[in-house]
Amino acid sequence: MLRAALEIIDRESVDRLSMRRLGEALGRDPMVLYRHAVNKAALLDGVVELVLEQLTVDATDPDWRHQLRSIARDFRRLAVAHPNTVALLITHPLDTPLALRPLGTLRPLEHILELLTRADFSSVDALHIYRALFGFLHGHILNELQEIIERPEETSDLLRLGMHRLPIGEFPLLRALATELADYDGAAELERGLDILLAGLTTTMSAAGARPRRERRS
Known part of the structure; x- marks a missing residue:
């Protein structure tokens, strides 16, 4: 049912998804679907x-920088593959208090916290790093998917x-940057942003591999 709902969203939009359309796609009475999702909001939670679930986080990776970069690339891949779900991925979970959100939306957070605390970040610093990473990712994805070329047939970048x-x-x-704006490369821009973010985190946060390990009290 969720896969069929995602297909409708991918093909059309979130607004076009309804229990009636989903029932038609599945060849089922829409009323039957309410046994599995009490309303559209619950259905969107499932989507x-x-x-x-496709976002891979290896909490055992000893190189936290490498793993955060891998997570960011994976998140972008999912967003580009399912652009009509981006608003859901970014804003839908925030409509619900943290402890009441679907468990599947919390697992990436838990696994990233585990990755970072394994690298000797405090749990509080790990949370700050998670927020910084996904704050950047959300902004990047919105920028990338909303980049619009008004007249692609023109040869002048300004036009x-x-x-x-x-x-x-x-x-x-701004005018002087016309060529760079017209040649926007989402993957390359992501890497540049991650270089800046990870360099800043390495400089400002104390963790194994970032700064010398602090002596632990016995």
């Missing part, structure tokens, strides 16, 4: 869980982006 509409004499720095 979010289904997508996040392709519609920047000729900007007031003449204003936004000179």
Whole structure:
């Protein structure tokens, strides 16, 4: 049922998903589906869980930087594969208090906390790192999926982006970046952002591999 719901969302949109349309796709009476999901919100919770089940987190990886980079790449892959679910992945879980969210939405958080505490971060610092990583990821994904070329047939980057509409004499720095804006590469941009984020975390956070291990009291 959840796979069929995800297919409808991928093909059309979240708004087009309904118990009636899902029943038609499955060849079932929509009323029967309410035995498995009491309403559309519960159905969407299940779809979010289904997508996040595909997010791989290896909490035993001894290289926390490598693992966070791998998680970020995996999250982007899922978002690009299911762009119509991005709003669900980013905002839907936040509509519910943490302890009441579907367990599948909490497992990536738990596993990342385990990864980072294994690397000798405190649990509080591990939470800050998780928030920093996913704050960056959410912003990156929204930027990447909303990058729009107004007139792709044009050969001038200024015209392709519609920047000729900007007031003449204003936004000179933005105009100068027309080629870079038109040639946006989501995967490469992700890597640049991760380089900056992970370098900052390594500098500011104390953990095994980032700074010398602090002596432990017996």
